[in-house]
Amino acid sequence: MANALVTGGAGYIGSHTCLELLQAGHSVTVLDNLCNSSQESLKRVQSLAGRALDLVQGDIRDFDLLRRLLDSRGSKQPAFDAVVHFAGLKAVGESVAQPLAYFDNNVLGTVCLLRAMAEAAVKILVFSSSATVYGDPASVPISEEFPRSATNPYGASKLMIEDMLEDLYRSDPTWRIGRLRYFNPVGAHASGLIGEDPQGAPNNLMPYVSQVAIGQRECLQVFGGDYPTPDGTGVRDYIHVVDLAKGHLAALRSLSQAEAGTGQLLTVNLGTGVGVSVLQLVKAFEQACGRVIPYRVVARRPGDVAACYANPHLAKTLLGWQAQRSLADMCADAWRWQVQNPQGYRLVSTPAPSTGATQ
Numbered sequence: 001m002a003n004a005l006v007t008g009g010a011g012y013i014g015s016h017t018c019l020e021l022l023q024a025g026h027s028v029t030v031l032d033n034l035c036n037s038s039q040e041s042l043k044r045v046q047s048l049a050g051r052a053l054d055l056v057q058g059d060i061r062d063f064d065l066l067r068r069l070l071d072s073r074g075s076k077q078p079a080f081d082a083v084v085h086f087a088g089l090k091a092v093g094e095s096v097a098q099p100l101a102y103f104d105n106n107v108l109g110t111v112c113l114l115r116a117m118a119e120a121a122v123k124i125l126v127f128s129s130s131a132t133v134y135g136d137p138a139s140v141p142i143s144e145e146f147p148r149s150a151t152n153p154y155g156a157s158k159l160m161i162e163d164m165l166e167d168l169y170r171s172d173p174t175w176r177i178g179r180l181r182y183f184n185p186v187g188a189h190a191s192g193l194i195g196e197d198p199q200g201a202p203n204n205l206m207p208y209v210s211q212v213a214i215g216q217r218e219c220l221q222v223f224g225g226d227y228p229t230p231d232g233t234g235v236r237d238y239i240h241v242v243d244l245a246k247g248h249l250a251a252l253r254s255l256s257q258a259e260a261g262t263g264q265l266l267t268v269n270l271g272t273g274v275g276v277s278v279l280q281l282v283k284a285f286e287q288a289c290g291r292v293i294p295y296r297v298v299a300r301r302p303g304d305v306a307a308c309y310a311n312p313h314l315a316k317t318l319l320g321w322q323a324q325r326s327l328a329d330m331c332a333d334a335w336r337w338q339v340q341n342p343q344g345y346r347l348v349s350t351p352a353p354s355t356g357a358t359q
């Protein structure tokens with residue numbers, strides 16, 4: 001059983017991963033500044049798991065805090081076996097408007113975390129990278145060795161961190177690092193208790209569709225009907241967030257099993273390998289919710305690529321992991337979350353399960 005520090009664990013993917021970690025018997029401490037999340041997600045994670053985790057409310061750029069957290073307090077055992085690093089800002093458009101905020105938070109925050117980990121000799125890290133590092137791919141499906149490029153500061157921050165991790169590994173090959181390139185995470189836990197909680201109008205397709213379905217928004221704008229894809233709309237690789245969370249456990253398992261003293265730099269796509277168009281997703285969602293989703297096709301969104309889906313085979317070979325849940329599952333679970341939580345985590349009061357220390 002591992003003792004994991006999860007940065008950004010209160011967020012969308014982090015909360016689902018914390019639940020999987022707790023259910024697998026691991027101990028979890030979350031470090032999150034709650035800039036894009038709330039404690040409510042973690043209360044629910046604990047209810048679902050029937051076990052407590054610790055929440056430390058703080059920033060990954062606070063080196064003294066990280067030092068204290070990672071300090072083993074004189075024991076020979078490090079305070080944590082591994083760090084799962086989700087904390088970061090993720091809105092592409094915002095990153096274009098505020099590039100320095102993105103480099104500061106994502107890149108400098110990761111430098112700070114890595115320095116504290118190195119000092120405490122905690123050298124197992126799983127990092128949230130993104131399919132955005134493939135830029136506009138020359139072909140699909142996309143394999144890990146495809147060339148990388150950035151089309152916006154958010155993507156640039158992921159590229160920089162990937163490169164930093166590679167340099168760190170080269171300088172000290174006892175590190176065990178997983179760079180997980182997520183495709184398009186969607187859906188929610190099947191309980192309907194945890195899910196994606198966007199602030200304001202959603203940027204991403206699935207939460208937007210879901211808000212149209214429930215009547216909070218009038219009509220979906222389909223960005224572009226003239227792409228060179230089967231129905232002219234953009235094609236993506238949607239992956240259920242629970243499958244994605246399980247991918248982190250598989251990566252942790254693989255990194256932890258490496259022979260003592262040996263390191264590993266693992267870079268894998270986490271996707272399904274199935275390309276789904278905007279209109280296909282709308283149809284699947286209509287079936288899940290039993291309602292018509294009004295939409296109109298408008299101009300392309302600047303910066304969007306026509307098609308982006310993974311070759312997922314390396315993750316299967318190296319981690320023994322592959323996505324299990326279908327597009328119908330993703331839509332059904334997203335819909336259940338939407339119906340049960342029309343305002344996300346806001347304006348709710350659920351009984352607080354027993355919590356760990358909160359700083």
Ligand code: NAD
Pocket residue numbers: 007008009010011012013014031032033034035036037038058059060061085086087088089090105109128129130131182183184185
């Ligand atoms: P999210 O915003 O729901 O979660 C990120 C969490 O990090 C939030 O709880 C936020 O409060 C916290 N955080 C941000 N900056 C912090 C800081 N400086 N210190 C401490 N906590 C901080 O996002 P998510 O969708 O769960 O994404 C998690 C990670 O996965 C991010 O790094 C994101 O870039 C990456 N990713 C997400 C997607 C996606 O579509 N959701 C796709 C590819 C990669």
Ligand code: UFG
Pocket residue numbers: 090092130131132182183184203204205206208220221222223224233234235236278301304
């Ligand atoms: N789309 C619409 N209408 C909307 C929203 C999206 O038609 O209101 C379309 C987009 O044009 C695209 C598809 O739906 O064809 C998916 O768009 P998303 O915004 O849901 O996802 P993206 O693939 O554009 O972006 C996601 C993450 C980024 C990440 C990227 C690559 O949001 O952070 O995947 O991993 F960089």
